[in-house]
Amino acid sequence: MKVVGGSASLALARALSSELRADLVDVTFERHPGGFPDGERYVRLLGPVAGDHVVLVQSTWPDPKIVELLLLMDAARDAGARRLTAVVPYFGYGRQDKRFLDGEAVGAKTLAKHIALDADELLTMAVHNPDILHMFPIRAREVSGMPALGRYLKRADVDVLLAPDHGALRHVREAASVSGKPYDHLEKERIDSYTVRITPKKLDVRGKSVAIVDDVISTGGTIATTAKELRTQGARRVLALCIHGLFVGKAAENLKACDEVVATDTVPSAWTKVSVAPEFAAAIRALG
Numbered sequence: 275m276k277v278v279g280g281s282a283s284l285a286l287a288r289a290l291s292s293e294l295r296a297d298l299v300d301v302t303f304e305r306h307p308g309g310f311p312d313g314e315r316y317v318r319l320l321g322p323v324a325g326d327h328v329v330l331v332q333s334t335w336p337d338p339k340i341v342e343l344l345l346l347m348d349a350a351r352d353a354g355a356r357r358l359t360a361v362v363p364y365f366g367y368g369r370q371d372k373r374f375l376d377g378e379a380v381g382a383k384t385l386a387k388h389i390a391l392d393a394d395e396l397l398t399m400a401v402h403n404p405d406i407l408h409m410f411p412i413r414a415r416e417v418s419g420m421p422a423l424g425r426y427l428k429r430a431d432v433d434v435l436l437a438p439d440h441g442a443l444r445h446v447r448e449a450a451s452v453s454g455k456p457y458d459h460l461e462k463e464r465i466d467s468y469t470v471r472i473t474p475k476k477l478d479v480r481g482k483s484v485a486i487v488d489d490v491i492s493t494g495g496t497i498a499t500t501a502k503e504l505r506t507q508g509a510r511r512v513l514a515l516c517i518h519g520l521f522v523g524k525a526a527e528n529l530k531a532c533d534e535v536v537a538t539d540t541v542p543s544a545w546t547k548v549s550v551a552p553e554f555a556a557a558i559r560a561l562g
């Protein structure tokens with residue numbers, strides 16, 4: 275088995291290769307300084323993969339990383355890879371899981387179709403809607419990253435976990451069971467892409483350290499609104515934990531509402547403190 279990392283997921287690929295005790299194949303991404311002069315992506319595998327089971331790790335965000343994923347899969351196949359497992363830690367385009375308006379592309383299906391051209395199977399994590407896994411014409415599995423956050427929470431100064439909305443409940447429940455800490459949830463209404471409204475609910479958080487656990491932090495609007503509500507109700511400390519930290523727009527400003535922010539390495543950032551490599555390694559071993 276060989277592990278190949280795209281430039282969106284190099285640290286995770288390295289950690290995964292060490293978990294799996296498999297060689298990491300070096301890749302060159304930039305033929306000219308900064309890529310091709312016109313901005314096109316470039317990849318070159320620097321080690322042999324002929325006859326190997328290749329585990330290719332690359333999140334599909336932001337957009338140029340999608341092209342890199344397709345180039346890497348094709349390069350691995352052309353170089354004779356026997357089997358190709360695509361590990362897409364963060365599956366960008368997962369939110370376009372249906373045609374909201376006539377004429378739209380169903381982005382999740384578009385990506386699924388193209389990944390399946392070269393991959394034999396796909397592993398991903400904390401997708402917006404697990405139903406999109408059925409859009410892949412190959413075996414596709416969602417791996418949970420919550421045990422990784424749960425392990426972090428077990429050691430942290432945290433009294434209670436909180437899901438900011440009903441959708442995050444399945445994640446928080448799992449983090450709670452691993453960390454052995456209780457959990458609660460709020461109800462959130464999304465007004466637009468940048469604004470959310472939290473339905474007031476009396477929580478037992480006075481004097482407590484509360485960890486908000488979500489699948490994604492994007493603009494940080496959900497976290498900021500939830501943290502404000504927790505402070506109003508007397509929380510002593512507020513942490514925000516997520517699997518995918520995208521941190522776009524005013525996220526850095528919004529996150530000031532928290533005492534600590536923790537994200538995993540599905541999307542590398544200054545807030546990445548937890549690796550989900552053990553979770554993906556276990557899932558790869560279970561593929562058989």
Ligand code: R5P
Nearest residue numbers: 489490491492493494495496
């Ligand atoms: C929503 O369904 C997700 O679970 C997250 O709560 C949401 O994507 C976070 O977005 P933002 O950080 O922009 O509020």
